[in-house]
Amino acid sequence: MSYLVVIEFLAVIVSSIYGVLLAARKGMDVVGVFAVAFAVAFGGGTLRDLFLDRTPLFWIGNPHYPMITLGIAILSGLILRFVHRIKPLLLVPDALGMALFTLTGTGFAIEAGVNPFIAAVLGVITGTFGGVLGDVICNEVPTLFQPSPLNATCSFAGAWIYWGALQFEIPGGWALLAGGAVIVTLRLASVKWNWCFPGIREPSPSSKS
């Protein structure tokens, strides 16, 4: 399904930009910036390909993908020294990258004939794992596991919208657009208004209690 290939191509570009911004905030050198961008852009899709037994891995079969990431890392070295505050730039590539990779994870899983619940879980893993890796490498507590706006939830909801749209025989491109729009909108709204689910109980008094 050629739409998914386009989505994946866009996901790589957007996630590479997100990874580059993440690493640049930390003052990393160009190798570190490429390493973070590579992990963010290819981490989720690599798990997806390993879990679905797709060979070759998408970035081995499409060697221009990591080269694009390298190009973005080098370009950023020229541009980002003139940018004062990076944090406000992170939000949109983060939401968009998560949306696009969620769709590729769900889509390739559906193509592989997987149960829809599992396809949605694979979408969430594909959409969020790159960001988790980037946070870990940058030595941050992964935002995915912080009491924070609805990260995995947005991804999960969009995966079901996409699957549902396909059930109603909505053409693939429109189904992808619907799922992606839901993820990006939900994610941006949850950050803006700080939507959270409540904890299922109070945390224990000490982390060791």
Added chain:
Amino acid sequence: MSYLVVIEFLAVIVSSIYGVLLAARKGMDVVGVFAVAFAVAFGGGTLRDLFLDRTPLFWIGNPHYPMITLGIAILSGLILRFVHRIKPLLLVPDALGMALFTLTGTGFAIEAGVNPFIAAVLGVITGTFGGVLGDVICNEVPTLFQPSPLNATCSFAGAWIYWGALQFEIPGGWALLAGGAVIVTLRLASVKWNWCFPGIREPSPSSKS
């Protein structure tokens, strides 16, 4: 060997409960609780399946497994708010989950015709990796690598007992029971009496020395 499938089913249930308790202690929301439970219940077996090249992954081929985990996560949201201290509840599901997953790792490796030492190592990886992942997501130092009761050692010993029992042509079900009993007993005893091996030398004076 149908015994291993039963063991795996029990391992998923027990490990899901362990993961739910781990996340609830941290005051996570229901999505976080499901994420931790999923990682604990499927992390070790996923590595096992990838390392042994078993396809599809056990939770993709058995899509009801993650649904059971989801059900346990949702149920816990109703029950655990009335539970005062969670820590004492962690011990038994931890030991039991480790035992059951160790047996599936060792058992599937033996079925795949792997050398017994490697089968035992795969058992340890399968039995302990889920717990490590859960600790990492909950931002704890993984207990596997702390100077603490004999975690991996119990798992390793039980794997050899199971393999040895099979060599003496003890039927599969009894061999599994023997290996599992050794792991659970050793683990509970080592926690109760705080059994540890000594370090091979004193740690260096500073972590940078």
Added chain:
Amino acid sequence: MSYLVVIEFLAVIVSSIYGVLLAARKGMDVVGVFAVAFAVAFGGGTLRDLFLDRTPLFWIGNPHYPMITLGIAILSGLILRFVHRIKPLLLVPDALGMALFTLTGTGFAIEAGVNPFIAAVLGVITGTFGGVLGDVICNEVPTLFQPSPLNATCSFAGAWIYWGALQFEIPGGWALLAGGAVIVTLRLASVKWNWCFPGIREPSPSSKS
């Protein structure tokens, strides 16, 4: 190509020694020492085999490799209690292990018909992932991602030298020697004279800014 098998064998021995030293500094017990040595010696090559879809994994197909690692871990328990300072011993096995595993990653990727840029990236992943895992288990900030001497860069440069030498029809053994010498020399020199690339910009004033 039989040279690569020899290189891999040496890489396992050298990396096992590095992992044992790393764990001994932390005062771990013999099980912890084996776990760290196993992760350091087999982490990078396992990713390489999974990414290139090579089966069985090299340490499952060569079960004597993990046994050698176990032997080194046990031996170290006898020897290292008499060693006063471990840190100075870490440098050479670190550089050598990275070089040898980089060459196996690049070499097997070239054999699999992969694009040279991707082969070099796979070399870097194979060469560095074991060390990252070891640092994570020992609860250190991975040196790969610290503003520190040129770790991944040395590995990347050596992978290209090796590939370039093969293009000029230099025999496999000499090409491996050239690539390995470049990695080890660059790495030791970058540690000695503390070579670093500059950050692409100042880090943001606070890690949250």
